[in-house]
Amino acid sequence: MLKKTLKTSLATAVLGGSLLASMIAQAETITVAIAANFTKAAEEIGAAWEAKTGHDVRFSFGPSGKLLAQIQNGAPFDAYFSADTGRPELLVEAGDARDFFVYAQGQLALFSLDLPVDENAEEILANGDFRYLAAANPKAAPYGLAAQQVLEKRDLYQRYRDEGKIATGESITQTFQFVTTGNAQLGFVALSQLRDPESPVAGKGHTWMPPAEDYDPIQQGAAALTRSEHPDVVDDFLAFVRSEQGAAIIRKFGYDTH
Known part of the structure; x- marks a missing residue:
């Protein structure tokens, strides 16, 4: 047995x-x-x-x-x-x-650690009272192109380029780093980055969602x-x-x- x-x-x-x-x-x-x-x-x-x-x-x-x-x-x-x-x-x-x-x-989002873009995004963008606005390279990153389109709709893109206020990230990841480290006072990022529970800015800062019709899907x-x-x-x-x-x-x- x-x-x-x-x-x-x-x-x-x-x-x-x-x-x-x-x-x-x-x-x-x-x-x-x-x-x-x-x-x-x-x-x-x-x-x-x-x-x-x-x-x-x-x-x-x-x-x-x-x-x-x-x-x-x-x-x-x-x-x-x-x-x-x-x-x-x-x-x-x-x-x-x-x-x-x-x-x-x-989905594109405008984010700032300190500026109240959730309440006064249009005014903050129009006044340009900041040193740098971060955005991804529009030739390499679709989110960068979307950011360009949002600014162009407000006749701001060329103005900020001429003033040297656009901090261009190679990718949306680098753009996000510009904003979360404070090197740029605000920036256009992907909503997904803000939804990440492990994000260094989770639960912090201010967010504005540009109208969907302001940029190509x-x-x-x-x-x-x-x-x-x-x-x-x-x-x-x-x-x-x-x-x-x-x-x-x-x-x-x-x-x-x-």
């Missing part, structure tokens, strides 16, 4: 070990290029997907334009999440990407890259992003998913 029990236990252990080895062998790692504004949402989505599938995802965060240039120069990414739709669509047209979809719509598009050596795993990750679980995380960080 004891021998039989030992044999059964041994067989079970061997079978369990074989299954574990099989799962480890099948686990794959993908690398995804992600627009800087989507950092926190992507990290939470990635952790949830890894827990569900056993696969791993690595992220490379940066300005959408810079990431596109890296992809076009052969960077080994498996998927691309831009802060606009034009760049991933460009890759699809060139045959370098597939399965394009809009994963989120961003910030539709953020993604696509799988055709050069990927793990297309099935990439497809699974993209499907998770589009699932209700993924959408709930995206909305949590201040985006619209409609």
